[in-house]
Amino acid sequence: MGTLIRNGTVVNAGGTLRADVLVDGEKIAAVAAPGVFTEADTVIDADGKYVLPGGIDAHTHMEMPFGGTASNDTFRTGTTAAAWGGTTTIIDFAVQAKGTSLLSTLDKWHEKADGHCAIDYGFHMIVSDVNDQSLKEMESCIGAGVNSFKMFMAYPGVFYATDGEILRAMQKATDTGSMIMMHAENGIAIDELVAQALAAGRTDPVQHGLTRPPELEGEATSRAIQLARVTGAPLYIVHLSASQALAAVAAARDTGQNVFAETCPQYLYLSIEDLARPDFEGSKFVASPPLRPKEHQADLWRGLRTNDLSVVSTDHCPFCFKDQKELGRGDFSKIPNGIPGVEHRMDLLHQGVVAGELTLQRWVEVSSATPARMFGLYPRKGIIAAGADADIVVYDPTRQQTLGVDTHHMNVDYSAYEGMPITGGVSTVLSRGSVVISDGAFHGREGHGQFLARELSQYLV
Ligand code: URP
Numbered sequence: 001m002g003t004l005i006r007n008g009t010v011v012n013a014g015g016t017l018r019a020d021v022l023v024d025g026e027k028i029a030a031v032a033a034p035g036v037f038t039e040a041d042t043v044i045d046a047d048g049k050y051v052l053p054g055g056i057d058a059h060t061h062m063e064m065p066f067g068g069t070a071s072n073d074t075f076r077t078g079t080t081a082a083a084w085g086g087t088t089t090i091i092d093f094a095v096q097a098k099g100t101s102l103l104s105t106l107d108k109w110h111e112k113a114d115g116h117c118a119i120d121y122g123f124h125m126i127v128s129d130v131n132d133q134s135l136k137e138m139e140s141c142i143g144a145g146v147n148s149f150k151m152f153m154a155y156p157g158v159f160y161a162t163d164g165e166i167l168r169a170m171q172k173a174t175d176t177g178s179m180i181m182m183h184a185e186n187g188i189a190i191d192e193l194v195a196q197a198l199a200a201g202r203t204d205p206v207q208h209g210l211t212r213p214p215e216l217e218g219e220a221t222s223r224a225i226q227l228a229r230v231t232g233a234p235l236y237i238v239h240l241s242a243s244q245a246l247a248a249v250a251a252a253r254d255t256g257q258n259v260f261a262e263t264c265p266q267y268l269y270l271s272i273e274d275l276a277r278p279d280f281e282g283s284k285f286v287a288s289p290p291l292r293p294k295e296h297q298a299d300l301w302r303g304l305r306t307n308d309l310s311v312v313s314t315d316h317c318p319f320c321f322k323d324q325k326e327l328g329r330g331d332f333s334k335i336p337n338g339i340p341g342v343e344h345r346m347d348l349l350h351q352g353v354v355a356g357e358l359t360l361q362r363w364v365e366v367s368s369a370t371p372a373r374m375f376g377l378y379p380r381k382g383i384i385a386a387g388a389d390a391d392i393v394v395y396d397p398t399r400q401q402t403l404g405v406d407t408h409h410m411n412v413d414y415s416a417y418e419g420m421p422i423t424g425g426v427s428t429v430l431s432r433g434s435v436v437i438s439d440g441a442f443h444g445r446e447g448h449g450q451f452l453a454r455e456l457s458q459y460l461v
């Protein structure tokens with residue numbers, strides 16, 4: 001008889017309706033007019049609440065090695081925190097170290113994640129060593145359900161790829177129907193600015209932002225777009241933060257090029273003023289690209305409405321203030337890059353609905369439906385419909401909460417959104433039919449989450 005979610009308002013990317021949702025096992029069995037189903041083993045009353053497809057965070061970093069340390073959420077803690085916030089799928093990044101193979105990297109990331117996730121998960125692959133073998137191995141990754149490859153125009157000596165290497169990987173993406181994801185910042189120019197700042201004794205966290213100007217994100221984004229155009233490859237710009245980069249994406253899309261972009265909540269709500277907080281507090285906000293002057297935020301919201309930004313992911317990459325961010329005291333370039341947020345994406349974006357920046361449907365589209373379609377998970381994920389996985393969020397739009405380190409579940413000793421009032425909150429979360437969050441408690445388990453071997457992107461066929 002399953003679980004019946006009744007009296008709620010079902011919100012899909014394609015529309016909103018009053019409907020009851022019947023769950024049988026791991027799947028949605030039916031979506032029907034209110035009252036059609038009268039019996040079920042379990043009934044969840046969603047009166048006054050939204051019934052949403054579970055959030056899909058297409059950009060997270062659990063246990064990611066970076067700058068001599070590693071991001072502090074494990075796959076267990078990070079996916080549990082995600083569930084608390086109404087995210088039922090993450091796509092994390094396996095990170096190829098230079099001199100190693102893509103396939104051994106993939107094995108390593110399966111060892112970290114398999115049996116430990118509370119919600120379903122997939123992987124993208126970070127390609128940091130482009131050579132004949134890794135280009136060949138991209139094909140095997142695709143066969144293993146990992147068909148999106150992140151490259152870096154930043155971080156020379158670590159992840160950085162030359163334009164020639166990017167070109168070769170893009171050619172492989174064109175041949176295989178896979179996707180290149182780009183960290184678009186001009187790392188060569190940035191490293192000069194960083195060296196100049198340090199030589200002049202400018203060492204505070206705000207220098208992280210000042211040495212990575214938005215023009216150098218715009219330039220790299222334009223260059224990546226031209227390389228993609230030459231090779232015919234689809235391109236997905238990750239964590240877009242700057243108006244200049246958005247303008248480049250919009251111009252390319254206007255010509256019909258397959259260019260897509262995501263932004264992140266930190267670029268919508270935080271700014272370089274946070275990086276400039278005194279007493280090294282600014283280090284909590286160090287991520288790349290950096291937080292921008294507030295003026296960029298209106299453009300990003302507009303980009304979300306016009307679909308030049310089609311996905312919101314978190315780039316969740318948590319480093320504790322104590323012991324981890326501290327590594328960069330006296331030298332901002334040694335502050336591990338990353339901001340925590342996997343738990344708050346749905347709530348933060350809901351503030352955009354409350355403020356009139358996004359419609360309800362667009363909220364669901366950028367946080368669930370489009371990531372599912374972009375990364376080969378639709379319609380298994382990203383929609384409330386018969387046959388889809390029963391990844392369901394019952395969301396109370398009237399709840400009032402305040403974000404902070406004392407109440408969050410991410411394994412990190414600060415909140416980037418400390419004290420921020422939020423309208424709305426998750427009531428109940430189902431992951432493949434199992435209740436994982438309800439009544440303010442976690443009912444899931446480590447290992448419930450399954451690896452998702454993804455199909456190719458639906459936007460490319
Ligand atoms: O600062 C960031 N974004 N850290 C995570 C790694 C990346 O570039 O996405």
Ligand code: ZN
Binds near residue numbers: 238
């Ligand atoms: Zn990046």
Ligand code: ZN
Binds near residue numbers: 059060061315317
């Ligand atoms: Zn990232």
